[in-house]
Amino acid sequence: MSDMIALLNDLSYIPPNNEQNEPTQGDIGETSNEPTQAKRNKFEELYASANEELYPGCDYVTRLDFMAKFTYFKVKGQLTDSMFNEMLEFFQHVFPTTKGYKLPPSYYAIKKTFKMIGLGYESIHAYVNDCFLFRGDNNKDVHCPVCKTSRWKDSSTPRKKVPKKVLRYFSIIPRLQRLYKSSHTAKEMTWHATGKCTEPGKMQHPVDGRAWKNFDTKYPNFAKEPRNVRLGLAADGFNPFGNLSQAYSMWPVILTTYNLPPWLCMKESSFMLTLLIPGPKSPGKDIDVYLRPLIDDLKVLWALKGVETIDVATGQKFNMRAMVLWTINDFPARSSLSGWSGQGYKACPTCNEDTPSVRVLGKTAYVGHRRFLKKPHKWRRSLEFNGEIEDGDPPRKFDRDQIQAQLARLPTRVKGKHPSYGGVKIKRNVLVELNWTKRSIFYELEYWSFLTLKHNLDIMHIEKNVLEAILNTLLMNDKSKDTAKARQDLKKLGIRSGLWLGQTKNGKCSKPQAAYSFSPENRKKFCQFIKGVKLPDGFGSNFKHKVTDNDTNITGLKSHDCHIMMQRLLPYGLQQYLPDEVAKPIIELCSFFKQICSATLMEDDMLKAQIKWSIFCAISSSYILLLSLTL
Template identity: 60%
Template sequence: MSIDKSWTTLDRRSDEFWFGLSAFIERCKDHMTNDGLCRCPCERCENLEWQSLQKIQLHIHSHGFSEHFPIWKFHGKPVVLPIEHSIPQTRGQLHDFLADVRQETHDYEHTTRIDDPMNTTQAPSTNDELDELLKLADLELYPGNNWISSLEFLARLNHLKATSKWTNTSFDGLLSLLKFSMPKQNTIPVSHYDAKKILDKVGLGYQNIDVCKNDCCIFWGDHLKDEVCWKCSESRWIDKNTTGTKVAHKVMRYFSLTPRLKRLYNSRHTAKDMTWHATGQCTEVGKMHHPVDGTTWKGFDKRYPDFASEPRNVRLGLAADGFNPFGNMSVSYSMWPVILTTYNMPPWLCMKESTFMLTLLIPGPKSPGRDMDIFLRPLVEELKSLWSCGVKTQDASTNTTFTMRAMLLWTINDFPARSSLSGWSGQGYLTCPTCAKDTPSCRVHGKTAYVGHRMYLKVDHPWRQSLSFDGKIETRRPPKKKTRKTILAQVNRLPHHPPGKHPLFGGKKRKRDPKIELNWSKRSIFFELEYWPFLELKHNLDVMHIEKNVCESLLNTLLMHKEKSKDTNKARMVLKEWGIREELWLRKTKDGRVVKPHPKYSFSVQDITLFCQFIKGVGLPDGFGSNFSNKVTDNDSKLTGLKSHDHHIMMQRLLPLGVRAYLDSDMVDDIRHGKSSS
């Protein structure tokens, strides 16, 4: 008996469509899992998602029935095909991805000649592994189970292991129990080791690169087989005389970039998003929704039209920062991940955690500092190859082959990490990379202060004439923008200094020549990229990180934190030296005690308690932010444990409201204006 499908093309508001949909839902009851779920054939899910019958009915009525499935193999009579021509049944995105990659290998074999001079890639060598994975994607978990394959079961179980932080021992025990409790002839592996071997074929792997103990070099490329560092002559191994396996002092993990960029185009689920930037520009004048709307992107396109003419060429952003992997702040250890993101995608995807690509994992215990370039060498060499030669790539969305190229658009860091990547030191009198030698700085009581921000105001701005800032009238104009030729001239005349932290070589303290080097500590490795000097914006500062630092300083000053407040005795002494804000100067009593007048920008003791109680009583929607009641100490005197997003909520939402009852109106206005500018 044939199945009536004519209703799927009718008006979804008609009675005929509703009657056909109701009959289809009844048919779905014969194809449900034990959990009461069935594949949803709506235009959005396309049989990739499992939903309840109620949701399937709602989805089809809202989004329509997908036109991509003329044969109802999931909801009707199964299609019987000859065994020799059988086609693997689709089992979700994992299977689809494997099929796309398998198709890429097939197309490569039929379209690429070995002697082609444009062939800059090697033929894929994963046929046998992919064939095996495709078989696992269609293999039943146990006889009679047709709703989840063996491979999908392993993928989901390993995801639970990672998110729930199960140990390998507990995972082995779980697999043994599942193997014993499931029906006989099941395909569940007996150990974590066996499961990992299967899933490793899906992943892309990484490369272990040994590092000199003093960060002088990496044992890679021409120095892959060296036994000692060719800079400081230190041994590569912890115990060079051992008869067993030699262990290196430090090991860096490098995750190759090219295979993962190719994989974005190999899967039709991601390939269609990789050209969003070509049609997703903002149409509102003066607004920027995505880097494609910025002058850096547009300026690059104008200079390199051959790269811009292919919308599938990849633009990357690089972020790096240090963290303590042990979660114990008493242990001094800094490990640095280097992460890339793809700006071809729309903003809601390119900033999603699942699209971030970890490329380097730089070991500690100390941060790389100005030796960062030593660790970036493999990545930069790969970026140079992707820029000059490109790589043959199969686009699953159009079923065509093209030469994919890639470029690094900019980096995103906090200020200390920016110093490590750019080569411009973040310390000293010339810290500001924008002002450079014109940085307005001075020395006050053992600290370097930067107090010349008024020079960026308009010439007729009244604050320029005010003496309340530093006791002087500001007459300077903002510094001129540094040209490409000026920057290149500065970095090209820098003297060479040996890398590393060995006390006799790179780690030896030296005095910088301010006339020649300014505040440069090195020539950044990124200048080896052909296009890097021509980029208008090379290094971005992490706004959330800066906002966190500003909010911490503001909160500690408002709450009069004894150790972290910026309103210190030395700060009051500077006010007296500059002859400004006399009401805040330190006073001496008759008995010789030093008294610090209470400022109007800090809370009183009673107001601190009331403000903390206000924060404790704040209720936020689910998923909007942390539970602030847990961030207030028991005595209602401090806020602790705030994360970057918590500080963002504090600056944008809570502080402008919370301080109104306890500070003067002019102080409240200053905080509100600071909030709007952040």
Template identity: 50%
Template sequence: MRWHKEKRVNNDDILGHPADSVCWKDFDKEFPWFAEDSRNVRIGIATDGFNPFGNMNSSYSMWPVVVSIYNLPPWLCMKEPFLILTILIPGPTAPGKDIDVFLQPLVKELMLLWEKGVQTYDASSKENFQMHAAVLWTINDFPAYGTLSGWSTKGYLACPVCNKETRSKKLRSKICYTGHRCHLAANHRWRRSREFDGNVDHQVAPKEMSGDDILNQLESLPVLVPGKHPGNRKKKSTPEELNWTRKSILFDLPYWRKLKLRHNLDVMHIEKNICESILGTLLNIDGKTKDTIKARLDLKDMGIRSELHLEEKDDGSYKIPPACYVLSKKERLEFCEFLKSVKFPDGYASNISRCANPVDGKLVGLKSHDCHVFLQQLLAPGFRSFLPKEVYIALAELGDFFRKLCCKTIHMADIEQMEKDIVVILCKLEMVFPPAFFDVMVHLAIHLPKEVKLGGPVQFRWMYPIER
């Protein structure tokens, strides 16, 4: 439990443990009395819902709340013996806004551990000491992010990091989250280009929100009584409420507003959603592709990429011009044959080969880890011979970005470069794919390097060990 202070090699330029992160070091500066005793515990809270009965009973939801301990060495932090199950929330549906009711016992104990501490026996020194504990952040997928934080992850302001400055636009079928040019330099030539959405872009990037800024926004929220209370009738929210649904119970912790990273964006689910969007579009998979008729109409509405607009025939029907980012049936078959020929180590992403269908050239049924491997290892070599240069380079750079992001140790200089690279990559994708491709999960990738800088390597802050 003292490894993070006594045996860890302290290097400001390399992140290999949460103790190397900005959040950890800022917490030590803000609360030096807590940092004095290395036996005081830093923890993360993880939760997600699942159906324990599989397909046998669809009307059931189980939400375990798991605590991970970060005082331990990196090879032990997220291992199963050191993950503590604190609460089980059963019910016919997800707890939703009422999750704060179930978290009350846990928050009460966390308050005790912070303010007074509990007497604990130290086996190494054979003496008792007063142990304190603090929560550094929560770990959850994006829907659970909204459940825990109180910020709705739907609608025009779905991004909790951009907050009220989220760049979004209504399309014919959905809301898209484009406009990543605002993160470029003010004099960048792409800001003056009309190839993105038909307009120039001189807006500035969204500013970072502090805990005090969040609390100021929450002051406008009405008091929410948990449960089915008559005063909780659904009503139209005011503009001042933004996407807030309630004030999270975690703000009862005295130090919560001081934290720079309260809730983590889950890299596992972001990788999975981005990978499925790419594969669904490139392989033209029904129900998964983003290149639909409405997506082509969106291009006409914006007045961009005229070569992809629908062409009306004499009989009143429409012809869909082929897009450079969609593979033909022959190319899809060759791609699936390539996946069948890839030799994986035993037990390593072998499901990818089974999901490739060489009959119709489709790839469905990928699991989260399959998407993780495919996006980082197979995306570039798999599509290199089928796609135009500008499309292939953008996708290859995206795979390289996630490969660097998921390294077990990472240099601060690399993180700063990745913050610049992901902006350019998303802008390149905006010039290739239709706006409908850019759902909120694609947009969230732009915030991942900053979270690595704040919280350390992603292996300590994603859902893989929790879901396993």
């Protein structure tokens, strides 16, 4: 009860000596053209419900608390709206309102109440082929201007028409304003300017990074106001039904606030869901269509005027501005957001047109990691990696003007996924400029092209992929990267003759035992070691259930399980079952992941780790991606 009242007190706060000023955008609920007095009356009614007893003598919950808790049960139990309304109707009969009970009549009434607090969202109809949104001047359209498909599932029904796709948008402007209107978060929103670490070379927050500092240098007017907001954006697809046999991909877009200290900015309660992009298929490179409402709000927040906001920490109004510092994604999602395809001969977005790649049996391999080694390094002269001497320089660093020139040569592409209409195939633009597939919508933000680091790769995804590639190859299971095709690639390049496929007396194909995989006996011992691991409660999964019954394979590892396996278990488990020349590089790789996942980093340590990573990539490339460490 006290939490609800505190929340409403923050929302209704008016600075001293400003009683006559009308509330700013987001002060009471959502933005509306409703007269201020009418909004004030509704808010007073809401405030009264936070103090109103559910029934005479009830001191456990108020009417507003009951609605919040009961809605939580609906979400947790996955109840339908109709079932929820039936339960409310049942409560109405059991607890008659004539005896003083204040129960809400329906789920719709509860949603209207919460909308006044600012917990509502905007439903935006979308075309089924991901090519258009019904908003603004096009809000009343009923057909796609390109493929002419209908907006409705059944356009002939006399009842209320149901749209084929609905985008949910949670406006970020009132939510950012609420961070300064809450007494719990207003002071923390300037931590990056007042409480950050001052030790040189130490990094524990994005404010200590080069990207933040370079932005402050480029835009000093934005940097001089510590209350301006820096955001990080993350997006990825997931199956909301929890049933892997049913193909469905829904994409949430989440923002986190980097003004907060490190122990808060990555806390789940600090994440802001801004977009919920519907499925059933991934939007792919057409995700820009759904990002349009968010980008429009970000443009308003970047404008010099900003958005007038109340800061309860100082009791003053100020013009709040905001910017997106970078995105955080896995590699496929990065391709959708950035416009640079993660497939093909030029898949590396950093190397750009200098990406080294070769075509091997059935796939593209990315080699040339020795370019990062120093010129006199002995491995540059070795022929055991790909049969050639490496004399190349590290890839160039492409500046803003070069990237802009590449994007300027892109043709205007047709948005959406509509292969044909009326029997006539719609012409789609082919890739004509390296791996660029589009000009990302983020480039509409004035500052985006000047950012030092636009897109981050999620370390948990990378760690999981690397661990699975190494573990499967060590165990030589069905998902091993050491396949017959990989061995044929070695013979084709004329390297590692000891690993080439042979032939038995019976004419069958034989695969020599590799030094980088366990023998059948050691494989069983390693699995038994993992099976016997006991972790503290809540630290991780029970690895006993991840090992198969015959102790020859490890399956069902989740992302956090891979995190524990890579940094804690693998270094200790493999060193007695593999030769030192194989075990040592893998152990150093595990140490590298443990280092970059630390809460505090030292810049000198990261420079040393970068050198070690270059060496490991050179080692892995010698096996023609048997460990699948491509990027």
